[in-house]
Amino acid sequence: MSNKPILQLLIYGAVCLALLLIPAFVDDAFLLNKFARYLIFGMLAVALSLSWGYAGILNLGQATTFGLGSYCMAMALKLKTVPIHTGAEGLPDFMVWNNVTELPWLWWPFQSLPFAVAAGILVPAAFAALLGWFMFGGRVAGVYSAIITLAAMVVVNLIIVDQQSYTGGFNGITDLARFEVLGISFDAYARSTYLLVAACLTVALFAALAVTRSKTGLILQAIRDQEERVRFFGYDVARYKTFVFAASAAIAGLAGMLYTIVMEFASPTFLGVPLSLSIVIWVAVGGRQSLLGAMLGALLVTGVQGSLSESETFLSTWTLVMGGLFVLIVLFMPRGLAGIVSGLRRRGTARKAAAQQSGSVGATGAPAGRTA
Amino acid sequence: MDFVVSQLLTGLSLSSILLLVALGLAIIYGVTGVINLAHGEFVMLGAYCAWLLQTQLGWGLLPSLIPIFVAVALLGLAVEYLVIRHLYDRPLDTILATWGLGVMAQQIVRLLAGGELRYVQMPAALSGSVNILGATDSAYRLFVLAVALGLFALTWYVYRHTSIGLQLRAITQNRQIASSFGINAGRAYRLTFAYGAGIAGLAGALISPLKSVSPEMGTGYVVDAFMVVVVGGVQSLFGTVVSSGLLGELTGALAYLSNDTIAKALVLAAVVVIIRFRPQGLFTPRIRA
Amino acid sequence: MTGMAQAQLALRDVTVSFGGFVAVDRLDLAVNRGELRCLIGPNGAGKTTTLDLICGRARISSGAIVFDGTEIHQLSEFEIARTGIGRKFQVPSVFRELSVRDNLEIGSSRQHGVLHNLGRFGGAADRERLERLAELVGLSDDLGKQAAQLSHGQTQWLEIALILAQDPPLILMDEPTAGMTAHETGKTAELFNTLRGKHTLIVVEHDMGFVRDIAETISVMHQGRLLAQGTADEVSDDPQVREAYLGSGGIGHA
Numbered sequence: 061m062s063n064k065p066i067l068q069l070l071i072y073g074a075v076c077l078a079l080l081l082i083p084a085f086v087d088d089a090f091l092l093n094k095f096a097r098y099l100i101f102g103m104l105a106v107a108l109s110l111s112w113g114y115a116g117i118l119n120l121g122q123a124t125t126f127g128l129g130s131y132c133m134a135m136a137l138k139l140k141t142v143p144i145h146t147g148a149e150g151l152p153d154f155m156v157w158n159n160v161t162e163l164p165w166l167w168w169p170f171q172s173l174p175f176a177v178a179a180g181i182l183v184p185a186a187f188a189a190l191l192g193w194f195m196f197g198g199r200v201a202g203v204y205s206a207i208i209t210l211a212a213m214v215v216v217n218l219i220i221v222d223q224q225s226y227t228g229g230f231n232g233i234t235d236l237a238r239f240e241v242l243g244i245s246f247d248a249y250a251r252s253t254y255l256l257v258a259a260c261l262t263v264a265l266f267a268a269l270a271v272t273r274s275k276t277g278l279i280l281q282a283i284r285d286q287e288e289r290v291r292f293f294g295y296d297v298a299r300y301k302t303f304v305f306a307a308s309a310a311i312a313g314l315a316g317m318l319y320t321i322v323m324e325f326a327s328p329t330f331l332g333v334p335l336s337l338s339i340v341i342w343v344a345v346g347g348r349q350s351l352l353g354a355m356l357g358a359l360l361v362t363g364v365q366g367s368l369s370e371s372e373t374f375l376s377t378w379t380l381v382m383g384g385l386f387v388l389i390v391l392f393m394p395r396g397l398a399g400i401v402s403g404l405r406r407r408g409t410a411r412k413a414a415a416q417q418s419g420s421v422g423a424t425g426a427p428a429g430r431t432a
Numbered sequence: 433m434d435f436v437v438s439q440l441l442t443g444l445s446l447s448s449i450l451l452l453v454a455l456g457l458a459i460i461y462g463v464t465g466v467i468n469l470a471h472g473e474f475v476m477l478g479a480y481c482a483w484l485l486q487t488q489l490g491w492g493l494l495p496s497l498i499p500i501f502v503a504v505a506l507l508g509l510a511v512e513y514l515v516i517r518h519l520y521d522r523p524l525d526t527i528l529a530t531w532g533l534g535v536m537a538q539q540i541v542r543l544l545a546g547g548e549l550r551y552v553q554m555p556a557a558l559s560g561s562v563n564i565l566g567a568t569d570s571a572y573r574l575f576v577l578a579v580a581l582g583l584f585a586l587t588w589y590v591y592r593h594t595s596i597g598l599q600l601r602a603i604t605q606n607r608q609i610a611s612s613f614g615i616n617a618g619r620a621y622r623l624t625f626a627y628g629a630g631i632a633g634l635a636g637a638l639i640s641p642l643k644s645v646s647p648e649m650g651t652g653y654v655v656d657a658f659m660v661v662v663v664g665g666v667q668s669l670f671g672t673v674v675s676s677g678l679l680g681e682l683t684g685a686l687a688y689l690s691n692d693t694i695a696k697a698l699v700l701a702a703v704v705v706i707i708r709f710r711p712q713g714l715f716t717p718r719i720r721a
Numbered sequence: 722m723t724g725m726a727q728a729q730l731a732l733r734d735v736t737v738s739f740g741g742f743v744a745v746d747r748l749d750l751a752v753n754r755g756e757l758r759c760l761i762g763p764n765g766a767g768k769t770t771t772l773d774l775i776c777g778r779a780r781i782s783s784g785a786i787v788f789d790g791t792e793i794h795q796l797s798e799f800e801i802a803r804t805g806i807g808r809k810f811q812v813p814s815v816f817r818e819l820s821v822r823d824n825l826e827i828g829s830s831r832q833h834g835v836l837h838n839l840g841r842f843g844g845a846a847d848r849e850r851l852e853r854l855a856e857l858v859g860l861s862d863d864l865g866k867q868a869a870q871l872s873h874g875q876t877q878w879l880e881i882a883l884i885l886a887q888d889p890p891l892i893l894m895d896e897p898t899a900g901m902t903a904h905e906t907g908k909t910a911e912l913f914n915t916l917r918g919k920h921t922l923i924v925v926e927h928d929m930g931f932v933r934d935i936a937e938t939i940s941v942m943h944q945g946r947l948l949a950q951g952t953a954d955e956v957s958d959d960p961q962v963r964e965a966y967l968g969s970g971g972i973g974h975a
Contacts, residue, residue, distance in 0.1 A: 271839065273842060274838060274839050274840065274841055274842055275826065275838040275839075275841040275842070276835055276836075276838040276839040276841075278819070278823050278826055278827055279827055279838060281816070281818070281819060281823075282816045282819065282823075282827045284818075285816040285817060285818045285819065286814055286816055286817075288778075288798075289810075289814045289815075289816070290827070291797075291798040291799045291802065292776060292778075292798055292799075292802050292807070292808045293799075293802055293807075293827065293828060293830040293883075293887055294799050294800075294802035294803040294830050294833050294887075295799055295830060295833050296799050296833065296835075297799070299835055300835055303835045
């Protein structure tokens with residue numbers, strides 16, 4: 061956002077601190093649950109901003125990795141629901157209904173919660189790394205890579221819906237146990253869950269910030285600007301793009317796991333086209349080239365949407381308005397709201413610089429003239 | 433034998449729908465390079481127009497076709513003028529903008545016509561069935577096939593044998609040089625977009641008696657259409673026909689062997705692989721390494 | 722061509738054709754370590770294509786390209802760059818959305834790894850080196866400026882500085898003075914003369930005055946082939962070269 065890293069760190073820190081302090085002022089469990097959901101969407105926006113805003117990879121299937129993370133968590137929590145929502149020999153209820161007689165091998169490791177948590181980050185990251193390697197290794201870029209991400213999401217979604225006896229199919233995985241770690245129980249409506257989400261968001265945001273501020277982040281931006289040129293400096297562009305694509309997926313996977321905890325179920329709609337489109341809209345509104353902007357964009361849009369959600373007509377109208385706003389932003393404001401902020405600031409510094417320049421007599425002429 | 437023929441006919445029917453839906457997208461993409469993600473919504477609007485004319489004015493489907501084509505084409509013209517023409521040099525943003533437009537179209541329809549499924553009556557004259565080599569097929573499906581092929585022939589003729597087609601081909605080769613010879617590329621793009629949208633609307637109207645009509649129906653079609661275009665090759669109208677035929681039969685066969693869902697997933701996965709290894713399409717010769 | 726055996730870069734019988742059009746035709750070219758070689762020729766002679774072939778932007782149809790004893794023509798672009806070859810493009814290509822300082826940082830590419838660069842946040846040693854480079858090309862006051870805001874000449878200078886930050890043993894320069902004022906061109910010649918010996922340079926140029934200022938050996942290409950090679954006076958007296966430039970107003974106006 062700016063060239064003053066300290067100022068940027070302070071702003072990011074202040075926003076995160078404010079989010080962490082919200083439970084001190086809000087007591088309503090339903091409201092906290094709602095806020096936790098918004099924060100998770102904020103994480104998704106950070107993930108997309110990382111790949112789209114910084115590396116130019118428009119991921120129209122960001123929800124794929126979100127959904128994979130959420131299923132990892134749901135599988136583990138389902139296996140903990142002994143014995144109420146499980147059938148004979150500890151099988152999940154929907155498997156019993158589908159005449160599955162023993163636990164499929166894919167489910168075995170999810171009996172361990174630590175494994176599930178690791179998988180919730182690593183499975184999406186590995187999926188993205190594989191897809192990224194497949195696309196970027198073959199120099200598929202721009203529009204075509206966007207379409208591939210979209211198609212890949214639909215494929216994964218169809219498979220999950222189709223394999224009902226192993227995934228719960230269209231209904232998803234419901235009736236889950238509570239997530240418990242170190243004796244702390246994370247009820248969907250508890251303060252502890254909100255704090256967990258806010259803490260994860262903070263970690264994700266700062267990790268993403270570190271990536272963008274590192275030299276790797278710089279090279280990614282160069283790739284976004286002019287991919288071919290970067291190769292002639294000896295950087296392996298495919299590897300850089302695959303890395304950021306996987307890093308973005310890891311954040312989305314974490315968000316997905318949290319979403320399962322907050323929603324108390326996992327569903328194929330979590331990796332659907334509508335959610336993916338929403339993520340793109342949040343990031344476009346907030347400003348794709350600013351992690352914080354993208355995150356605040358998500359909070360703003362989902363927040364307004366949430367407060368309108370009492371009325372179906374309102375919600376429909378809102379979606380219509382969002383669609384129109386989105387088209388306008390794409391047309392006229394590619395940097396989103398964050399672009400307005402930094403634009404104002406740049407104008408401010410330019411004015412200051414102009415004032416200084418007119419003060420100093422004989423400002424330099426041709427640039428090459430200064431070399432000697 | 434009956435079985436093979438009827439399986440082939442099922443595939444052919446799927447193919448004709450694919451061709452109808454993909455033709456408009458192929459024209460727009462081939463000439464202007466715009467991937468129109470709102471294409472499915474043009475199809476959906478065509479279907480709703482048919483429903484509206486039938487339920488409100490009592491028009492049959494056949495007399496409605498031309499007014500529907502004109503109406504959706506005019507809408508396409510407006511969309512090109514207001515949005516698309518600003519984005520010709522920003523391909524990623526056209527995807528986003530057309531996606532947004534699609535959402536808007538869906539919402540408008542949902543607000544005005546409601547979210548429930550709607551049904552359109554088949555023309556009475558075509559509601560019978562025809563016997564072909566021992567298998568029966570509905571007359572209407574054959575009619576749709578005929579219209580699809582007819583539209584293709586018309587488009588091909590315009591593209592190959594008229595002066596406007598020549599202009600389009602020149603622009604596709606090199607827009608700047610074409611402009612310097614006095615060809616109005618902006619106008620040509622606008623007409624192309626309108627024509628593609630109109631055909632999509634027509635496709636929606638023709639499909640409406642075969643499927644239920646809903647605000648979300650376009651989403652599936654845009655994926656199918658894009659698939660056809662990618663497999664067939666961007667610059668090749670004949671590729672579009674061949675790939676519609678191929679994909680229609682393939683989907684039909686796969687759906688028979690496994691089920692619809694997996695058939696769809698497999699075809700999509702194949703498309704992903706094709707984009708990766710032959711982005712110019714299967715039926716386009718490689719011009720330059 | 723006695724230096725062929727120990728030449729740092731050697732193109733051997735290199736041919737490339739694009740859909741039937743032969744752009745480079747059985748070209749042999751050898752450049753010694755530390756040499757400053759100018760490559761000239763009428764439009765369409767295949768000069769830029771030759772540079773493209775060396776750095777991997779285009780692929781040869783037959784022949785071999787050897788750099789420092791290893792064949793490089795099958796490597797991908799980034800691998801070729803890592804063997805120590807830098808390229809400046811005809812249309813100056815810098816990262817327009819990034820600041821001049823960030824551009825230079827990307828240019829200094831001794832470490833290529835994703836994970837290695839993940840742990841780097843612009844150390845003091847780097848900063849000093851980059852500031853020296855910026856000074857060398859007259860961009861000291863513009864380090865914070867977005868590259869898109871530079872003038873055309875400044876952009877050319879920035880790309881040259883990027884290559885210097887990369888610090889490759891072999892530098893390929895495609896029309897480095899295009900769009901520069903006479904004064905800027907003079908400065909560029911000065912700079913190139915200081916690079917002589919430390920780097921091997923291959924410079925494609927149209928400006929014969931500039932070529933005379935810097936070149937020891939000039940290679941003249943015509944229709945994809947090497948037509949003549951020698952000092953400025955030798956090549957401009959060569960009857961074949963005069964023939965090739967006929968109609969384009971002589972060698973000085975190529």
